[in-house]
Amino acid sequence: MKILVIGSGGREHALAWKISQSKRVEKIFCAPANAGISEIAESVPIKAVDINKLLEFAKKEAVDLTVVGPEAPLALGIVDEFQKNGLKIFGPQRFAAKLEASKVFSKQVMAKYGVPTAEFKVFSDADQAKEYVAKKGAPCVVKADGLAQGKGVVVAKTIKEAQDAITLIMQEGVFGEAGNHVVIEECLIGQEASILILTDAETAIPLASSQDHKRVFDNDEGLNTGGMGAYSPAPAVTPEIFKYIEQKIIQPMIKGLAKEGIVYRGVLYAGIMLTAEGPKVLEFNVRFGDPETQAILPRLKSDIVEVMLAVAEGKLSSIKKLDWDDRACVCVTLAAGGYPGPYEKAKVITGLEEVKKMTDVIAFHSGTRKFGDKIVTDGGRVLGVTALGANIKEAITRCYQGVDKIKFEGMHFRRDIGVRAV
Ligand code: AMP
Ligand code: GLY
Numbered sequence: 001m002k003i004l005v006i007g008s009g010g011r012e013h014a015l016a017w018k019i020s021q022s023k024r025v026e027k028i029f030c031a032p033a034n035a036g037i038s039e040i041a042e043s044v045p046i047k048a049v050d051i052n053k054l055l056e057f058a059k060k061e062a063v064d065l066t067v068v069g070p071e072a073p074l075a076l077g078i079v080d081e082f083q084k085n086g087l088k089i090f091g092p093q094r095f096a097a098k099l100e101a102s103k104v105f106s107k108q109v110m111a112k113y114g115v116p117t118a119e120f121k122v123f124s125d126a127d128q129a130k131e132y133v134a135k136k137g138a139p140c141v142v143k144a145d146g147l148a149q150g151k152g153v154v155v156a157k158t159i160k161e162a163q164d165a166i167t168l169i170m171q172e173g174v175f176g177e178a179g180n181h182v183v184i185e186e187c188l189i190g191q192e193a194s195i196l197i198l199t200d201a202e203t204a205i206p207l208a209s210s211q212d213h214k215r216v217f218d219n220d221e222g223l224n225t226g227g228m229g230a231y232s233p234a235p236a237v238t239p240e241i242f243k244y245i246e247q248k249i250i251q252p253m254i255k256g257l258a259k260e261g262i263v264y265r266g267v268l269y270a271g272i273m274l275t276a277e278g279p280k281v282l283e284f285n286v287r288f289g290d291p292e293t294q295a296i297l298p299r300l301k302s303d304i305v306e307v308m309l310a311v312a313e314g315k316l317s318s319i320k321k322l323d324w325d326d327r328a329c330v331c332v333t334l335a336a337g338g339y340p341g342p343y344e345k346a347k348v349i350t351g352l353e354e355v356k357k358m359t360d361v362i363a364f365h366s367g368t369r370k371f372g373d374k375i376v377t378d379g380g381r382v383l384g385v386t387a388l389g390a391n392i393k394e395a396i397t398r399c400y401q402g403v404d405k406i407k408f409e410g411m412h413f414r415r416d417i418g419v420r421a422v
């Protein structure tokens with residue numbers, strides 16, 4: 001089979017790496033890829049959102065299955081276009097992608113089908129939103145409705161902070177149209193976990209649990225990022241909690257979506273807060289998590305291509321279960337100087353060859369590119385050093401042994417990834 005992976009981050013590197021282990025695969029393309037992905041796949045210089053060019057390419061090369069990494073092409077309807085042209089593609093259609101592209105839509109579906117989530121109210125008028133916040137009090141959470149690259153959520157400790165966020169989002173329009181509506185939510189307290197589910201709308205198979213670290217500095221301090229590291233499994237998600245999430249969140253959500261006329265095929269990512277009252281949904285994403293995927297896929301023993309194909313064809317019931325490695329996996333993000341603010345690029349990375357010599361340690365590339373015979377930084381999140389270990393503690397030790405080998409100017413990372421799981 002010929003597979004096309006769309007995207008260029010650590011998630012896509014992990015996907016391409018796992019796909020490359022399938023006996024069914026003869027060729028992998030990745031658009032637009034990065035320096036690490038290009039070692040296992042042919043890079044295709046087409047942007048992830050350039051749907052027409054991707055379609056043309058997939059037709060020309062007779063690609064058997066396309067796997068979409070990021071949310072933007074899904075929200076633009078890449079799946080609908082490929083399907084119209086008779087091409088197999090892993091990911092939900094445009095209308096289903098609204099679950100991530102519109103927080104208002106997502107909350108409304110959850111409310112309608114009784115999926116546990118934070119109490120909320122939707123506003124399209126800034127003054128009314130501010131009045132509501134003043135009445136409800138702080139802490140509270142202000143969310144821009146649309147896609148805002150993970151920056152559209154403000155967990156406000158004071159009424160003023162919440163009102164300032166409303167001003168920025170709705171009146172100053174920092175996220176453009178994504179801020180035409182806001183959701184004001186009750187602030188939930190607890191540990192977070194990510195549950196990713198593969199579904200073809202009929203059958204749902206959850207992947208191993210994971211947890212990411214969103215804040216930039218140790219002890220969860222500093223600004224939110226795309227993710228500074230992740231680990232799997234997440235011990236906070238006990239088998240009992242896992243079952244609850246399956247029965248009270250996943251099943252009702254998939255059935256509810258079906259009632260809304262949404263045939264959801266792909267991976268559904270539930271960001272969950274484990275509150276004292278039980279698990280509640282923070283958000284749904286319509287794609288694999290980044291960096292969660294880097295921590296999950298090294299533990300997957302089953303052939304991912306078979307599973308993704310079954311999802312795309314609506315035949316997931318043919319897969320009985322997934323096999324998992326019992327070991328734990330930890331991924332540490334190595335970020336560029338300045339990230340998550342404006343960051344530097346084109347810094348030479350050393351030590352990658354040494355990591356390659358290690359067993360069960362992999363440096364997934366996020367933001368890298370080739371420059372002559374060197375590999376240089378090309379994004380805020382640069383690498384995700386990932387290690388397997390008998391347990392989380394051992395995986396952490398091995399992961400940081402890998403991290404120690406890598407250097408580039410300005411590199412920073414968290415030193416406490418996975419620690420709360422030990
Ligand atoms: P979201 O993009 O909706 O997942 O929000 C990003 C992050 O904001 C989450 O991972 C949480 O850490 C935090 N967050 C979102 N909603 C809430 C909430 N209702 N209560 C507390 N924290 C939240
Ligand atoms: N790690 C969070 C996300 O992928 O949205």
